[in-house]
Amino acid sequence: MGFDGVCNKNLVLELGLNSSSSSMAENNSINPTKKPCSGLNFEPSLTLALSDDHDHRKKPTCVGGGGGSGGGLYRQESVSGGCSSFSVASVSVKREREVKSEDSERVHEQELDENDDGTVNGRKKLRLTKAQSALLEDAFKHHSTLNPKQKQELARELKLRPRQVEVWFQNRRARTKLKQTEVDCEYLKKCCEALKEENNRLHKELQELKALKLSTQPLYMQLPAATLTMCPSCERIGDTTSAAKSRPFTMAPKPHLFNPFTNSSAAC
């Protein structure tokens, strides 16, 4: 198939040269991976913009990224909805996993364990059940973002915390964007290849036309244009090279063709 159907989004393709890698940060809406640039000062760039991008809160670039000490263990969510930051090292990880033998589906309890002092333990990485994932995917199909009410509703339905639903949607959007970027990248590669081929073809065609022109032109037409001048009245070709400057327009006259609009008698 042709690559016309590879991506049906409205892509704006821009080919150009970057003088430095910093220019790429100016429009970083699609740059999910930070890959080191080569040492070249000038390199070809492909700039892609999606005209139907819904993200109208674009920012110039994300400097430095996050970092963070990372998750991994579940932590108690504070009453206000934020995340607590109790010591991970102090947490005795207690994992409760229930394995359903019939379909090997893993089911994890969503309730948190409590210590003697009533604090809630973290636990090892949660894997959402297939049913939960399916429901989340279904919701994501309808809208990739959730309002607070939808979030609450979904969390209740899934027996998850709203924060977990929120995180899932954030990660899901990130995955979607990454996947789309990969698709776009493939599309642009194909575009680039096609343009290269077209460029080569046109170059060849140009060479052929030049060769054809040379073989069919009279001898004087094959001289460099800068060395030839033409008498405006008699249309004779003259050589203006230094050797011939003293005797311009001495070459053989143009074959006389009848021209009702010129008066050849007044020439030169």
Next chain:
DNA sequence: AACGTCAACTCGTTTC
């Protein structure tokens, strides 16, 4: 052991 996936994190930015 290496690698991939993914939930959950931090941080900076944007929007209201």
Next chain:
DNA sequence: GAAACGAGTTGACGTT
């Protein structure tokens, strides 16, 4: 200023 988001990161876990 709070909430929401994107980008980048972390670490547990599953797979090869």
